[in-house]
Amino acid sequence: MLTLTVIRENRDEVIRRLAKKKFTNTALIDQIIALDDQRRSLQVQSDQLQAESNRLSKEIGILIKNGNPDGAQQAKERTARIKEEVKNLLDQMDEVTARLQELLVQIPNLPHDSVPEGAGAESNVKVKEGGLMPVLPENAWPHWDLGKKYNIIDFETGTKLTGAGFPLFRAKGAKLERALINFFLDEAIKAGYQEVLPPLMVNEDSAFATGQLPDKEGQMYQVPVDNLYLIPTAEVPVTNIFRDVILEADELPVKTVAYSPCFRREAGSYGKDVRGLNRVHQFDKVEIVQIAHPEKSYQALDEMVAHVEMLVKKLQLPYRIMKLCGGDMSFTSALTYDFEVYAAAQKKWLEVSSVSNFESFQANRLKLRFRENGSKKTQLAHTLNGSALALPRIVAAILENNQTDRGIAVPAVLIPYTDFEWID
């Protein structure tokens, strides 16, 4: 969520920049400013009355001690009246504050000035392309058929156990998952990230702080008896580690990596592009998160993009890096790069990573602050995250691109992790 200060002090600029994200509700901005004015004026009134009441209460204590019950009684009557007024003002203030919060969370993050104009995916800008396109015979198999042929991905049994979109990995398929997870984790650790293994369920506070609540609860699996949510990404628990935290500037950047399964209901996304591993309800992902100094967050973003690029290069997958346009970016992001790899049998680009700088948008909701060394003032930190990487589509691309008459060739970099060179 944006800070009130930013909205108040840069109203016109905020409106201009939000237009790129196709947000045009100017009235909402003005309503927020008006509500904030109202809140401030209510606070001035209630502060004054409370100060008066505090002063009187002290006097009453002294009057009683000095044996002046009449004077004390008089003062009591005055405070009783003040109390009524204060309660009334505070009730109003609670209402205004709640309304303000409700509106504030509807304003998306400001896109970075470099974000391209555009309404949808077709306006995303390709910033880089790399890797070699595999040459496959015309009758190459898509990964869902390969999974069955080599008995490594069993979609039918997964459906029997849970439902569609919950694949069961078997034998070398299961080992390949583990190999990728360990490879991704090891590479992140080498790059200076500290590994955490987070809980897979979070409470309401956490879900709110990273923006899943209040209105994306339909995307999460819920455990209503205990009021918990299955995480849609490790970003949720990892980012929440820093909820209500104040760091010292010299601790920045804080680099964290986590592996976790991710659970997504994907409500309403049936039909297109959901075959096989292209879209599933449970999948494995390694996520990198950075807490950065505001002046260095774009440097951190570049570093994260380079890290992800290194991963797909080492896996020898054809890839491209897209800079998302305003209309295709997420609500919370200021700048996002998507990574896509080419799955040669499907002849499709599959999104495998999304690397974003949220600037202070997430930190504001999280109350994640830092202090310049020696300074008393706290300020919001910048947060960034990226998949490094999400497994299913990587597996899909590896299976499809590396298929041969002999079997599927395991990328060289994974062999130390799999202990086999061929899936056959």
Added chain:
RNA sequence: GGAGAGAUGGCCGAGUGGUCUAAGGCGCACGCCUGGAGAGCGUGUAAUCGCCAAAAGCGGUUCGAGGGUUCGAAUCCCUCUCUCUCCGCCA
């Protein structure tokens, strides 16, 4: 699941209705002292909202969370959350 104890500042810890403006200690920062360090001495040491152009200053709120009693609550009452101890169950 049963029984009991507890939650106070960065940390430890005192505080059972009225200068709590939260004692004291540790830690940390700065200064004095020292050739330097340590010890010692002194000073300072939370977050957040608001008033003010800003700084300074002033005011409000916060003692696990929320509600209540009272002129006044860290302190009394209610609800909830969490932690610890013992018993039970258990990978």
